[in-house]
Amino acid sequence: MLGYIAIHSLLGVYGFYNSPNTSTACFPLLVILPVLFLLSRFVTPNGRAFLDKLDLPMLTLFHMIRIPVEFVLFWLFVHQAIPEAMTFHGRNFDILSGITAPFIYYFGFVKRKMGKLIIIAWNIICLILLLNVVSSAILSLPARFQQFGFEQPNTALGYFPFLLLPSLLVPMVLLSTFAAIRQLLKKGN
Numbered sequence: 001m002l003g004y005i006a007i008h009s010l011l012g013v014y015g016f017y018n019s020p021n022t023s024t025a026c027f028p029l030l031v032i033l034p035v036l037f038l039l040s041r042f043v044t045p046n047g048r049a050f051l052d053k054l055d056l057p058m059l060t061l062f063h064m065i066r067i068p069v070e071f072v073l074f075w076l077f078v079h080q081a082i083p084e085a086m087t088f089h090g091r092n093f094d095i096l097s098g099i100t101a102p103f104i105y106y107f108g109f110v111k112r113k114m115g116k117l118i119i120i121a122w123n124i125i126c127l128i129l130l131l132n133v134v135s136s137a138i139l140s141l142p143a144r145f146q147q148f149g150f151e152q153p154n155t156a157l158g159y160f161p162f163l164l165l166p167s168l169l170v171p172m173v174l175l176s177t178f179a180a181i182r183q184l185l186k187k188g189n
Helices: 002-013 023-043 045-053 056-078 095-110 116-139 164-186
Strands: none
Touching: 002 164, 023 045, 023 164, 045 164, 056 095, 056 116, 056 164, 095 116, 116 164
16 A cells, blocks of 8 residues: 555656646546455455454544545635535535544444444445545546536646545545445344
C-alpha cells in the first residue's frame, strides 16, 4: 500500500494527473487498482476471510474520517479547486456519515440498543451518500462528459495530496462499508 501511495503521490507531484487535456483520461488510473483490490476481497476465499476478520465496531468508527475530508473539500471549494456541489454547502451530505458514526458505534456496539437491521440501513445510507459525492466528483471533472461545475470544475483531484481521496480514502471507506454489510448479513438475528 505504501508503494501504491508513493507512486501516485510522485505522479501527482510531477503533474501527471493535473493536465487539463489528460486529467480525465488519467483519472481511471487513480481508481482501477483499488477497485480491483476491493473486488478481489469479495470473489476470493482469502479475500472474504480477510473481510470477515475486520473489526465491525472499528469499521463503523472509520466513517468518522469523512468529517475532516468534508472540511478539506469545503476548503478546496473556497480556493476554487472543486465545485460547490461537492461540498456540504452544495449537494454533498456525506459529512452526516461521519457525524453519525460515533452514535451508531455507541448505541449499536457498546450499549447494544440498536439492531443489526438499523446498522445495515445506516451503512447503505452511508454508501449512497458516498456514491453521491463520487458521482459529483466524476461529473465535474474537466472533460467532454462534464455535467456541472462549469464555473469551477473539479481540478483538485489531480494534485497531491488530494489525489489520495479517490485513490485511497474512497476505496477504504467503500471497503469498510461493504465489509460491515457483509458481516452484518452473515450474523444471526
